[in-house]
Amino acid sequence: MFNLDEVNKVKLTTKIEALLYIKGKALSLAEIATSLQAETETIEEALIELMSDYAHRDSALEIVENNLGYSLQLKSAYETLLKDSIPAELGKGALRTLAAIAIKYPLLQTDLIEMRGSSAYQQVGELVELGFIRKRPQTDGRSYWLEVTDKFHQYFEIDKLAIS
Structure with a gap:
């Protein structure tokens, strides 16, 4: 059996990932929560999970937090590939x-x-x-x-x- 809360959290992380990709800019917790109609605490938990997931997988992308919020971006190691492509x-x-x-x-x-x-x-x-x-x-x-x-x-x- 699977836990419904875990399924909902996975879906939320996927929605956050899609939102960050589509917007293409840093979004605050409040902006993400408003867009996805969720509580900021729930968004923060899902973001931490998503950031951890990206940190542990072999991916060219990462979720980064800065003073403007959270964004999905290409890891700096791949910037030269981006410039060439x-x-x-x-x-x-x-x-x-x-x-x-x-x-x-x-x-x-x-x-x-x-x-x-x-x-x-x-x-x-x-x-x-x-x-x-x-x-x-x-x-x-x-x-x-x-x-x-x-x-x-x-x-x-x-x-x-x-x-x-």
Whole structure:
């Protein structure tokens, strides 16, 4: 038999991990608790468990706490690999924003900002300028639809995205 509390804690750690990845920035305990609708004490326990899990597994990622909160990031030992792998003109934040658009495509800019934070406005501008995405006005609202372009498909050598 399994303990239901343990199952719920595992699910919470997975949700925290996903939230930290999607946001791509440090989040306070309060921000995480609000986003996941949980008590800060429960979030803190789950974070400690998640940090311990990352520390004991062979992973290129780690959960780090700093004065802004908690974040999921690449271990410093892998920074050179990152610099060699990502196109020079795209930073980590812009790349994560581009990934979110490609996965959720077409995506409303307001939904993207809710997922990624206000820094995504600048990243969208950068991605439009580089030709990886285009903005199409929403017909029944004030936001824009964000779509990947042919340049995105050619640059990343992606023939077709599997959209579910």
